[in-house]
Amino acid sequence: MRRVIDDGFISMLEGRDLCIRQHLDGLFGGNRRSDSYGSSAEFADYRPYIPGDDLRRIDWNLYGRFDKLYLRLFTDERQQHHRIYLDTSASMDWGEPNKADWMLKLAASLGFLGIQAMDRVSFYAIRGGSCVDLCRSVMGREAFYQAAETLNHLSFYEESDLGAAIFGAEDIGKKDGLSIIISDFLTDSDWKKAVDRLLSVGREVLLIQVLSEDELDPLLNGKVFLMDAEAEHDEDDRNERMEITRDSFRAYAKALAWHQKELQTFCASRNVTFLSFCSKIPTEKLLFEKFAEAGLII
Amino acid sequence: MKFLNPVGLWLLLGLPALIIIYLIKARHEERPVSSTFLWKLSRKFMKRKLPIQRIKKILMFVLQFLMILALGLGAAKPALSLGPVTDYILILDASASMRTKTEEGISRFDTALLQVEEMVEQIEKGHTLTLILASDDAGYLIEETTSINEARLAISRAECGYGGCDTTDALLLAQMVCDRSEYAKVIFYTDNAYAPSDEIEIVDLGEETWNLTAEYLDLSESEEGFVFRGTMTSYGKDYDLAVGLKIDGKILSAKQIECKDGVPSSAVFEFTKEELPDFEKAEFYFDEPDAFQEDNLYGLCRTDVKQYRVMLVSPRPLYLRSALRALGNCEVTVSTTTENADSSGYDLYIYDGEIPEELPADGSVLIFDGDRLPFGLVLGDKVGEASDLELSKGIESDLYEDLTLQESSAAKFLLKDVQVSSYTPLKGDADWETIFTCDDQPIWVRRDLGEGRSCSVVGFDLHDTYLTMMADFAVLMSNILLDSAPALIKDQTVSVGDTVSITLLAGAKTLRMKLPDESLRGFSVEQEKQVFTPKSPGVYSLVMTTETEGETKRDGFFAGIPDSETLRQELEELHLLLPPEHSGLPQASSEIWTFVAGVLLILLLAEWGLHCHEQY
Numbered sequence: 042m043r044r045v046i047d048d049g050f051i052s053m054l055e056g057r058d059l060c061i062r063q064h065l066d067g068l069f070g071g072n073r074r075s076d077s078y079g080s081s082a083e084f085a086d087y088r089p090y091i092p093g094d095d096l097r098r099i100d101w102n103l104y105g106r107f108d109k110l111y112l113r114l115f116t117d118e119r120q121q122h123h124r125i126y127l128d129t130s131a132s133m134d135w136g137e138p139n140k141a142d143w144m145l146k147l148a149a150s151l152g153f154l155g156i157q158a159m160d161r162v163s164f165y166a167i168r169g170g171s172c173v174d175l176c177r178s179v180m181g182r183e184a185f186y187q188a189a190e191t192l193n194h195l196s197f198y199e200e201s202d203l204g205a206a207i208f209g210a211e212d213i214g215k216k217d218g219l220s221i222i223i224s225d226f227l228t229d230s231d232w233k234k235a236v237d238r239l240l241s242v243g244r245e246v247l248l249i250q251v252l253s254e255d256e257l258d259p260l261l262n263g264k265v266f267l268m269d270a271e272a273e274h275d276e277d278d279r280n281e282r283m284e285i286t287r288d289s290f291r292a293y294a295k296a297l298a299w300h301q302k303e304l305q306t307f308c309a310s311r312n313v314t315f316l317s318f319c320s321k322i323p324t325e326k327l328l329f330e331k332f333a334e335a336g337l338i339i
Numbered sequence: 340m341k342f343l344n345p346v347g348l349w350l351l352l353g354l355p356a357l358i359i360i361y362l363i364k365a366r367h368e369e370r371p372v373s374s375t376f377l378w379k380l381s382r383k384f385m386k387r388k389l390p391i392q393r394i395k396k397i398l399m400f401v402l403q404f405l406m407i408l409a410l411g412l413g414a415a416k417p418a419l420s421l422g423p424v425t426d427y428i429l430i431l432d433a434s435a436s437m438r439t440k441t442e443e444g445i446s447r448f449d450t451a452l453l454q455v456e457e458m459v460e461q462i463e464k465g466h467t468l469t470l471i472l473a474s475d476d477a478g479y480l481i482e483e484t485t486s487i488n489e490a491r492l493a494i495s496r497a498e499c500g501y502g503g504c505d506t507t508d509a510l511l512l513a514q515m516v517c518d519r520s521e522y523a524k525v526i527f528y529t530d531n532a533y534a535p536s537d538e539i540e541i542v543d544l545g546e547e548t549w550n551l552t553a554e555y556l557d558l559s560e561s562e563e564g565f566v567f568r569g570t571m572t573s574y575g576k577d578y579d580l581a582v583g584l585k586i587d588g589k590i591l592s593a594k595q596i597e598c599k600d601g602v603p604s605s606a607v608f609e610f611t612k613e614e615l616p617d618f619e620k621a622e623f624y625f626d627e628p629d630a631f632q633e634d635n636l637y638g639l640c641r642t643d644v645k646q647y648r649v650m651l652v653s654p655r656p657l658y659l660r661s662a663l664r665a666l667g668n669c670e671v672t673v674s675t676t677t678e679n680a681d682s683s684g685y686d687l688y689i690y691d692g693e694i695p696e697e698l699p700a701d702g703s704v705l706i707f708d709g710d711r712l713p714f715g716l717v718l719g720d721k722v723g724e725a726s727d728l729e730l731s732k733g734i735e736s737d738l739y740e741d742l743t744l745q746e747s748s749a750a751k752f753l754l755k756d757v758q759v760s761s762y763t764p765l766k767g768d769a770d771w772e773t774i775f776t777c778d779d780q781p782i783w784v785r786r787d788l789g790e791g792r793s794c795s796v797v798g799f800d801l802h803d804t805y806l807t808m809m810a811d812f813a814v815l816m817s818n819i820l821l822d823s824a825p826a827l828i829k830d831q832t833v834s835v836g837d838t839v840s841i842t843l844l845a846g847a848k849t850l851r852m853k854l855p856d857e858s859l860r861g862f863s864v865e866q867e868k869q870v871f872t873p874k875s876p877g878v879y880s881l882v883m884t885t886e887t888e889g890e891t892k893r894d895g896f897f898a899g900i901p902d903s904e905t906l907r908q909e910l911e912e913l914h915l916l917l918p919p920e921h922s923g924l925p926q927a928s929s930e931i932w933t934f935v936a937g938v939l940l941i942l943l944l945a946e947w948g949l950h951c952h953e954q955y
Contacts, residue, residue, distance in 0.1 A: 131373075132373040132374040133373075135373035136373065140373075225373070225374070227373065227374035227376040227377060228374075228376060229376065253373065255372075255373075256373060256374075256377070259372070261370055263368065264364070264365070264366070264367045264368060265367055265368050265369075265370045266367035266368065266369045266370065267370055267371075267372050267375045267378055268369055268370065268371045268372065269372065269373075269374055269375045270371060270372065270373050270374065271374065279374075279375055280375065281375040281378055281379060282367050283367075283378060287952065288385060288386055289381065289385070291384070292381035292382070292383075292384035292385045292386075293377060293378065293381040293384075295381070295384040296377050296378075296380035296381040296383070296384050297377055299380070299384070300377065300380060
């Protein structure tokens with residue numbers, strides 16, 4: 042049985058926080074500053090008094106100096122709801138180090154960072170064309186550990202249709218947090234549709250692609266019958282007969298680069314953050330170096 | 340196409356092996372991957388292949404296939420008749436068995452001639468034709484001709500003989516043409532079952548047929564009369580046949596004989612002296628429709644029985660007298676001293692121990708352990724140690740031939756087992772021919788005195804060897820008698836094609852031979868020996884008159900079909916023993932295949948290198 046996160050790693054994550062780029066809405070009582078003015082203790086701005094305003098917020102010192110009534114405004118703090126979508130197709134349970142382990146550890150880490158910031162975190166499994174709730178609205182450490190236990194038992198099989206699953210999901214939230222999709226994106230599914238759907242409801246979206254080492258640099262030769270991990274039988278269309286030559290490798294490298302470029306171009310056009318990693322990179326290095334460099338973790 | 344080294348064709352087994360390897364190799368190895376998404380996407384980025392590159396996949400296979408094919412053909416040395424001119428050398432078996440006829444009455448020889456005539460058409464294509472007729476001797480009928488008319492004329496002259504087939508000489512003649520030829524093809528038309536040969540194409544015209552053969556005719560003469568015993572065999576089936584006996588060309592008797600397949604049967608004909616007072620020749624025959632009828636006759640010629648007169652001078656004549664008398668055709672006169680011995684009127688004078696002052700003027704002389712030697716012969720130092728008696732190597736006399744025959748046919752008479760305990764080596768001039776040696780020193784020498792006379796000297800005493808104790812000592816003495824007073828004809832039975840030696844006796848005036856067709860042939864009496872080769876089967880009678888008024892000597896022989904012609908022979912492979920370049924087929928073609936194989940190997944290695952480079 043896998044163990045996605047342990048106390049040692051959690052202690053490393055303490056003191057870190059997710060960096061949310063845009064001010065989002067959310068439930069009251071959180072720890073994230075909102076674009077709107079609220080009732081927190083943190084001063085934000087002044088504005089002229091309008092009849093009907095709360096007289097307790099009039100800054101009488103300014104009235105003494107300018108002989109006009111000004112109202113003191115304070116920052117509004119909201120609780121965010123981060124949603125992490127996990128690709129649980131068979132192709133994710135692959136590679137050495139295993140992509141699924143790598144993905145679950147990253148997901149748990151990001152979830153813990155959200156929970157540590159008093160946010161709520163939901164984990165979803167993309168299974169076929171649907172979005173399956175794994176742990177919804179996890180808050181507090183106790184609930185996180187239960188969620189981590191759920192992730193430990195997560196299984197990977199069949200295929201996943203990111204576009205259909207997220208597009209058809211009933212609750213994808215609103216402008217109240219970060220939506221993280223972790224997948225290898227080695228699919229014909231229309232994942233762009235999913236991203237657009239999330240953006241349409243004001244979500245901040247982060248796409249993380251994980252590829253194993255043999256996907257980046259395959260070790261094949263000669264005449265091979267490539268059996269797709271998601272194929273149901275030998276005659277499945279996803280299986281492919283090929284004669285691997287030097288030219289094949291060149292074409293594969295170009296296809297990989299083209300695919301990643303496609304992801305990057307799309308994400309850039311939507312102001313969506315896209316990151317691609319090899320499962321060989323340790324999660325510690327990923328979070329504390331790569332994510333920090335990308336400004337996702339502070 | 341012909342392969343000079345057919346074993347090389349085994350290499351072609353590599354072709355099916357190669358196909359099997361490729362069929363196995365064609366299977367794709369199952370390799371699980373996380374997703375084929377990128378691999379399918381990569382197809383869009385593959386280089387567009389030129390049409391010629393589409394066959395690249397099978398190029399390696401094609402090259403390997405062609406290379407194995409070329410290597411196989413190169414090793415097998417295929418030889419195509421591509422040369423500008425091929426010399427066709429046709430050897431025609433003209434032995435008696437080629438006269439064997441089919442039910443339609445066509446002989447094997449005629450069949451062979453028809454096939455040879457078809458080959459004449461090759462001349463029109465610019466090739467040359469040589470025709471060798473191989474009967475009891477071999478010769479060219481036509482040699483390397485390019486003229487159709489000349490070739491057809493030669494074929495029309497071809498006649499089948501009654502003797503054997505001189506294959507050795509025929510091949511020598513063929514080889515002489517091959518040596519001059521660039522490309523030659525040798526075809527042998529024969530009815531014998533030769534093993535297949537690489538150099539010679541055998542056209543086998545023979546088959547198992549029914550054949551009756553007269554194998555022997557024996558004559559016993561007594562005071563009551565004559566008894567003829569004819570032996571015949573039916574090969575191929577049981578048969579009841581009628582046999583007859585002709586005396587001097589007239590049928591005197593006939594009988595019905597039951598013959599079992601392959602088992603000799605006999606027919607006996609008896610005549611009293613009244614019925615048959617005298618005759619010249621007898622022929623035992625049958626007239627049956629078997630395939631080969633030329634051997635349906637066997638004959639004999641009545642000859643004068645030679646009675647030899649021998650003067651034996653010896654103090655201890657026991658052994659020699661007994662041996663001579665045992666021969667049955669000797670009249671032996673014994674004397675213990677030379678003084679009492681006659682010195683004329685004998686065919687052979689044997690002196691044991693001492694010799695007279697003057698040798699007799701007639702007859703031959705045989706001297707054992709003489710104290711004095713004639714014609715300059717010198718005695719060496721006496722050797723007292725036992726030594727093996729050995730026939731001299733390289734002697735050519737008839738005596739030697741007979742002794743050799745006896746040695747090979749009578750296993751008990753092995754000269755190497757005969758020792759001489761004491762002997763005196765003999766030394767003479769070149770006219771003395773050495774017959775026997777001890778320790779490579781001549782101890783039995785012979786000198787020709789002319790007119791059928793000879794002088795032989797033996798350098799040991801017969802008591803010093805157990806040669807006389809051996810059964811074949813009588814044979815030796817018989818040969819000595821023959822040598823001392825030879826008959827006109829030595830063998831009364833010969834095969835057609837054999838050389839018959841006729842020895843003219845002293846005082847010969849005329850010598851005539853009556854041939855089987857009743858024609859006469861005369862011989863010169865100038866030379867002491869005459870040779871004659873019978874060309875057809877039958878009885879040949881000789882009559883020699885002498886200077887003595889009214890005295891004639893009769894002799895004769897029967898020339899029969901050689902035994903080898905009676906039945907189909909299973910013979911070994913024939914070889915021309917020619918260097919490869921004269922094997923009758925061009926070598927260039929095999930070299931081409933080797934060259935092609937080399938080029939293909941280079942191409943294959945280049946393709947292999949590219950293939951390895953293409954593979955990651």
